[in-house]
Amino acid sequence: MKQLISKALTKTGPLIGLAVMFIVLSFLSPHFLTADNLMNITRQVAVNAILATGMTFVIISAGIDLSVGSILALSGCVMALALKSGVGIFPGVLIGMGVGSLCGLVNGFLIGFMRLPPFIATLGMMSIARGLALVVTKGYPVFGFPAGFDYLGTGYLWDMIPVSLVLTALVIVAAYFVLKHMKIGRCVYVIGGNEEAAALSGINVKVHKTIIYTICGFLAGLASVMFVSRLNSAQPTAGIAYELDAIAATVIGGTSLFGGVGTIWGTVIGVLIMGVLRNGLNLLNVSSFWQQVAIGIVIIIAVYVDQLRHRTQL
């Protein structure tokens, strides 16, 4: 019986939670269920959605990446400086994503080839990337970008659909496809489920780990493009604790911190739960202090459910 309940909870729990929040908030606030507000939510969650997508790869492989917030800041700052120096929007964006990918590659190399624990390697990268962001900007925010750059973060397609929503959706669909239908995605699950078996089945674990963290870094770079574009400025102190939001969303969505289990759709729901909760509490004029308390409670409930599942499985 307990097994049945916990199984049902983990299969549909996050979705039910999201639905309940939707219904309750629609009653509590007349502004919640409006097209404007819903579009607003998608814009607010875009950055976390992209970070959490990368994090899902990492956590399914039984790893963790604490550096995505710092990588977001560093690639944003480098991109901003490049844009200001007049390289053009497209090359600038590529540079930003390149910096993110490079940081991820270093993470992956440290974890895959030098066998550092992911927690330590990315903790180091968290500090390194943050430090470099401060170094290259000398600690000041960077702004004054070429016209049109803000389109990525604030523009609309056909005056209706936010560009950031389209980009986020593309990332999510691509990630879903890779995890569910591609060889490399399957390898992520196998490595996370049993690294020894993965190696004995011919999977090159080192290379795959490197790829996984590079994907995560690349997506942090992509998130930084949207982030800088939306704010129209790059801050070396941006994105502090964003990695925790990404981890939280991933875990709320049912991805197991023990690896081998998880889906992109779960992560999307996790991201939405966090986004809707924040948005709703804002609409209800709950102070941001209390919002943090609420988010914390949600994370604990979600992880407790995850552990319940783990226990019944063993």
Next chain:
Amino acid sequence: MKNECPILKMKDIRKVFPGVVALDGVSFDLRRGEAHALVGENGAGKSTLAKVLTGVYSKDGGEIILNGERVEIKNPFQAKSLKISIIHQELNLVPHMSVAENIFIDFPGEFCRFGFVNRGRLFSKAEVILRSLGMDVDPKAEVGSLGIALKQMVEVAKALALDANIIIMDEPTSTLTDREILKLFETIRDLKRKGVAIVYISHRMEELKKICDRATVLRDGRNAGTIDLKSTDTRDLIRMMVGRELGERFPKAGITTGAEILRVEGLSRGNSFKDISFSLHRGEILGIAGLVGAGRTELARAIFGADRVDKGEIYWFGQRVRIRSTADAIRLGFGFLPDKKRTSVGSPLDAIRLGLGFLPEDRKSQGLVLKLSVQENISIALLVLGRLTRWGVIRRKKERELAQDYVNSLRIKTPHLAQCVRFLSGGNQQKVVLAKWMSTKPKMVIFDEPTRGIDVGAKVEVYQLMTELAREGVGIIMISSDLPEILGMADRILVLHEGRLTGEVSGSEATEEKIMELAIK
């Protein structure tokens, strides 16, 4: 001085693990001041019996009578309070703490007053115990800095601190040098004089006669007899350990072996194995026998490309090949069914797990990803080879058909292909791993303890599948600690002892005694 009345009596002890009866009505008694050997093949139930006695496992049947009173030993703490102590093969010490702290680790409160440790008293009491053992060790020394023999003595001191009446020693000499062994024996004799009873688990027959008085032989989780060692010949003892009627459990028909598939020359890797040479032919089943830790699994892993080799050459159909990774090996046509439970001690964590007996709960299968489905586990090797993908995209239909084919042909009992392999029985899990390799159309398959922990019916099925593979011309290497199985199945048997090849016996000439002698030598 000898008191014939037993201080411990274990009667009809039964212990069942899912799928296996580990102990089936085992009885055992122990007299004060005696060293009693517990012997048997790997998997005969020696360690399980020791774990029941020390409360690591709870028994499923039978009774334990200690000093004439019936007791229930539910956990290791209770065992300690009954003054039963165990010294594990992989010592159970905290390396960063001092000798004294380790000795009294079972009494965390003993030297405390108001939460502060009285170090002076701790060290002086430790010194008393160390001196009684004739040990010249500073109680303040860090345990990690001591050699293995001294560490073992610290374990003995720990047992003395507990004032143990019964000390179980599990393979105590496996890591000691000859001189250290003599020292340990002196200590054991001393303990015997003090009236301590010792349960001595060992594979080394020649040692038993030196230090033990009686021996209880276990075979397949049952008593094969208790004997007086003084009046028993070593050969008789070995016969008791292994002697068993081999029925038609082994379906291997006379398959003629063909051309050479694999030849290994002078393969060496660190301390695991040295200078190993052998060859394997089409349709041949080559058995590799030896004790746990003899280097058999390490050899298999190295041939399969999972571990690097230091020296030596591998020839594949006469061509010299370099195998840098498991992917290389799979591409050549190797398959490897790893042992379900790894018994070689790889890391300190492994050692801890083994020492504390956490592995059975773990049941971590090296060949499977337990969280993934039957289909995903079967297809993984072929997937890695790129034969189930187009542009990196998995061809689902093909994958499903492949899995379904093998589920049907190997009769894997599963409700559906999406079933998590965790929920399959041991035998069916083993078949899933086999299906994974059969899908790659291998030319050689290495089986490492293929039937460990699975029931007799499933065993026979695995043997049949091996025979079918051999009939198709696949070369098979079968590592097994199950002597009847290796005798029943193998055309030739290699015996390893401490990383070296100690002999090769042809299947028709091999006897269990012969192999055991080579394995213990």
